[in-house]
Amino acid sequence: xxxxxxxxxxxxxQMGNDKSIKCEQNLGHDTMYWYKQDSKKFLKIMFSYNNKxxxxxxxxxxxxxxxxxxxxxxxxxxxxxxxxxxAVYFCASSQGRGGAGGELFFGEGSRLTVL
Amino acid sequence: QKEVEQDPGPLSVPEGAIVSLNCTYxxxxxxxxxxxxxxxxxxxxxxxxxxxxxxxxxxRFTAQVDKSSKYISLFIRDSQPSDSATYLCAMRSxxxxxxxxxxxxxxxxxx
Numbered sequence: 001x002x003x004x005x006x007x008x009x010x011x012x013x014q015m016g017n018d019k020s021i022k023c024e025q026n027l028g029h030d031t032m033y034w035y036k037q038d039s040k041k042f043l044k045i046m047f048s049y050n051n052k053x054x055x056x057x058x059x060x061x062x063x064x065x066x067x068x069x070x071x072x073x074x075x076x077x078x079x080x081x082x083x084x085x086x087a088v089y090f091c092a093s094s095q096g097r098g099g100a101g102g103e104l105f106f107g108e109g110s111r112l113t114v115l
Numbered sequence: 116q117k118e119v120e121q122d123p124g125p126l127s128v129p130e131g132a133i134v135s136l137n138c139t140y141x142x143x144x145x146x147x148x149x150x151x152x153x154x155x156x157x158x159x160x161x162x163x164x165x166x167x168x169x170x171x172x173x174x175r176f177t178a179q180v181d182k183s184s185k186y187i188s189l190f191i192r193d194s195q196p197s198d199s200a201t202y203l204c205a206m207r208s209x210x211x212x213x214x215x216x217x218x219x220x221x222x223x224x225x226x
Contacts, residue, residue: 004158033212041123041203041219042219044216045214045215048211048212048213056213090158094212103164104205108158109158
């Protein structure tokens with residue numbers, strides 16, 4: 001059983017389109033994240049939700065809007081896609097907001113290509 | 116300057132070699148230090164986890180943290196071709212779970 005699953009795995013689209021990526025975790029964790037990995041493999045935090053509450057919102061364009069309908073699901077909607085949005089988007093989950101233990105578990109990534 | 120610096124490599128070694136991977140960081144609030152391994156087209160998976168300074172060993176892998184120098188290392192003994200991957204250091208403070216990552220070092224172990 002996949003612990004953190006993302007769909008779709010691959011997404012190719014035109015500039016200006018709107019697209020969504022979905023994430024689900026079955027680990028029973030209460031915190032979920034979106035990370036962006038650029039072509040140089042650099043992973044950068046975008047958003048984090050704890051029990052459906054947005055707790056981290058890094059400097060990300062307003063075109064990116066996360067939504068967490070419940071603590072097991074986290075979606076990412078992107079409006080008006082730009083070439084620079086091409087990247088691999090990783091969903092992750094963990095237990096708790098801080099302190100010891102509860103490290104991050106990642107999905108396999110959603111590879112977005114904007115043409 | 117990035118909070119976490121890591122040499123991108125690639126680092127190419129023969130099978131059986133000892134590999135040393137390193138990261139430096141600038142944020143003295145970081146208390147938890149991790150190494151993740153990422154195979155091509157896969158998500159990162161946790162390899163080693165260390166709290167504060169010290170060493171931790173797990174099989175062929177040893178993680179070291181020197182907080183006074185703001186320097187962490189991962190050693191791989193008897194490296195295998197299956198160790199070929201990108202190794203990402205990651206760290207965080209006590210206050211939050213979100214990790215700050217290095218840019219990753221690509222390792223190739225030649226049979």
